[in-house]
Amino acid sequence: MVYKILVVEDSPVVQNVLKHLLSQLTVYVPIVCSCYKEAEATLASQNGDEFFAAIVDLNLPDATNGEVVDLVLESGVSCIVLTGNFNDDLRLELLNKGVLDYITKDSRYSFDHVMKVIERLRKNQHIKALVADDSHTSRLFVKTLLEQYRFNVVEAEDGQQALAKLEEDPEIRLFITDHNMPLINGYDLVRMLRHNNRFKDLVVIGLSTGHNSALSAKFIKAGANDFLKKPFYHEEFHCRITHNLESQEMLETIRDLANIDVLTKLKNRRYLFDEGESFYQQALSHGDGGGFAMIDIDHFKFVNDTYGHMIGDSLLELVGKEISLAFPESLTCRFGGEEFCVVSNESDDVFEQKLVDFQASLRTKEFTGAKIKVTCSIGVCHQKQDSLDDAVRVADKKLYEAKNNGRDRIELD
Incomplete structure (x- = not known):
């Protein structure tokens, strides 16, 4: 989403500083006005509500007493005052009117503080x-x-x-x-x-x-x-x-x-064993949930040996995204190397069908600039276990069977 920020400032230097700072973050688009009349026309043409916030100077060539603040607030736009003059009584008056902040242009930090307020608004x-x-x-x-x-x-x-x-x-x-x-x-x-x-x-x-x-x-x-x-x-x-x-x-x-794997942005092995137990037990408590799958990219060593480790890392990152998209309701982790795991809180039938669909989808795609085609082997534990550790052991055994039985297949317990 893009947020329009109204800047009302007559100083070209300050205009350029604010435009530069706002433009560094691609979510913001600065709309600059040099005087009250320009701001009035801009707000009228934009219906006011299209602006996320406004940064205004109090002393403009055609409005020297802060009239622009009333204009902005009446248009329903959040207002930040950035001025060269500090007046404590005026500051309190403006804050009571609903101005978000009153900032003086006394250092570089003043502009950083303006950006901090804008960013806080967006996050809030x-x-x-x-x-x-x-x-x-x-x-x-x-x-x-x-x-x-x-x-x-x-x-x-x-x-x-x-x-x-x-x-x-x-x-x-x-x-x-x-x-x-x-x-x-x-x-x-x-x-x-x-x-x-x-x-x-x-x-x-x-x-x-x-x-x-x-x-x-x-x-x-x-x-x-x-x-x-x-x-x-x-x-x-x-x-x-x-x-x-x-x-x-x-x-x-x-x-x-x-807790997050730097390469794939999935949860890492540490998170799986620290927090996954709670997720697994909650899934089991739902009745027919609690499936656990180990997913291994077939012949990944060949990819590294043929294309190099940078291409191999890119492949892992892309497959990680595919896993995240295929199982949005589940806990998805990179277990280590080319192995991933999924802790499901959905029914066994739904989870197994998603695994089948994921495996079929993977076969149809080409990854990285080298257009690498890959398959995966999957071991699944869907029988209820006493702990996540037990589910991992069962799924890992089934994954080993899937590899020994020709790869590119799913083995269930």
Whole structure:
């Protein structure tokens, strides 16, 4: 998806800097206007809603008092102010109007910060946030701040309702909770969540009024990522949210690097044995699920010896993509070398038919610039086993039989 960014700026130098930074990321298309009239005409012609966000200067040749901010906000476009003058009273006034951020052009970092805000907006569209507060006014205020930054927001009136919503909706990634709530207070709620491994990646931020200076430490020791005392400034709120989300995203990236095969982008063997057991047992609990397949590319050594290891790596990468596409609901991993595995949570009949279809599809394709045709041998365990390790042993034995019986075939237990 491409996002149009309106830039309203009379300085050619600043225009070029913003155009360069936005164009470096192919998802953004900068539309540059040099004055208020140009911006007005552009917004009118685009119906406003086609712009993802706007970056505007306050002092334009034909609008020296920030009139462009009202124009952009009235058009329903998220607005970031980038100005050469810092005025604290004006900053507060603009933030209260709904401006996302007020940034001064005092260093290169200012432009980097603009890009950071734009990128955060784009990512936030896919993040669901839960706000728990028994005060409707306070809850609405926090919800409005989050929606300005494009979060999808759901609400809870007390701790018990918040807990129920978190348990039923695994897509909630950000949880903002007040402390003083009926049934379950915020502090106890955080403690309950952190004792459940399912919520280990949930970003939790506590809120509270009052003068209990120890409460923030209690919240954080209980497992909260951060804590804010009411009332708080818009900027502090958004900075804390952004900082904590970015920290969590960094942890997830590090975890992915440890669990994802660099070449094929499938899960790796480590992930299979660390997390696959849980997936396998859940699949078994569905009744007729829990199939496990080992897939081996036939005569792969010949490919490496004939075309070289770079072509061989390209072939592995492409076959990995085929496996991922063929089994979208399953856990797909690179087991090692030219061996892959699939842990299915579908019925045996469906899984076996998908394996047959995958094998047939593989025969019809040519891979890499060398137009290599390949086949694969598959060993399948569909009988219920006590553990994933047992399923691997059975499937591996069947894979050995498939190779000995001529390759390019499927052997079932």
